[in-house]
Amino acid sequence: MTATASPDADWLRLDRQICFSLHAASRAFNGVYRVILKDLGLTYPQYLVLLVLWEQGDLPVKKLGEQLRLDSGTLSPLVKRLEGAGLVRRERSAEDERSVRVHLTEEGAALRERALEVPRRIMSATGFDLAEIGELRARLDQLTTALDAAAQSEARSAR
Amino acid sequence: MTATASPDADWLRLDRQICFSLHAASRAFNGVYRVILKDLGLTYPQYLVLLVLWEQGDLPVKKLGEQLRLDSGTLSPLVKRLEGAGLVRRERSAEDERSVRVHLTEEGAALRERALEVPRRIMSATGFDLAEIGELRARLDQLTTALDAAAQSEARSAR
DNA sequence: CACAATTAAGTTGTGCACAATTAAGTGGCT
């Protein structure tokens, strides 16, 4: 009974390979970042938060979440860990007491210098050139957009 | 100081877009699976384990881990949850007492019928056709291979 | 045979992702 007995069985096989490939690639990326970021004492999601802050300056948690597609359930503890490491400060906004603004500390800003070499090392780890990466990125963004829309409509139709 | 003042700053921007796209796509896929698999009472990694078992029959945890690139730290509790749901049984191998074989229960085997429609729904959620998916899958597998090799050599050079 | 090295699972601890809920602040509207 392990052989593919019907067209549906082939679909199950194929399916495994589509989503599984993405899943595996994502974890492989994570593994490389884990090794490279260890020197900086960062995890990959923490590094993403710092990338946004380095690029755009201080932001409220809400804005961080929009850019990274993460909610407060993920960001709150993550930012607190960054604060514990002395890389950021959290400050309630004076204008809107609901909002918490995340500021880079001097130490957090300084870490950017040491992070500058990370992209090159990642790039070389992929073995891809700029054009290939750009192509893949475009494909993945297209996929994400389609999947997000589908999840919405699936969730809607499940109500 | 938010503007890109050097070539290195551009690298940081670019970098965010490569790995971040993959990260986002992986989570988007997970979101769609979450919605679709809710009816079956499965998470996406649990579904992956069942896919392997449906296709290849009973396997030791070790073999499952090789195919899914997961270690016992992830698989042990996951398989126990599947056992708790009545979908699999775990049995110590008689020949090698170290090995635990994961068997589908009748209920677990029967769930396959209801899972047959999942791939089509996922496929349609991506908005991609078979050729595009195959192309993307090939690219991702290539990426995973390169990244795994790089993580090895990075880890080696860090010693 | 004895003992070291290896192997398979499981356990522990940390961190991320996300659903669901809570708490507190804001703004509109009558």
Place this chain on the structure above:
DNA sequence: AGCCACTTAATTGTGCACAACTTAATTGTG
């Protein structure tokens, strides 16, 4: 003013990923 809807964070609980370690069984070698 009083009330209601909405917004922003934080919290709680579940599950996955992975490193580090433990336990028990097996294999290899002298």
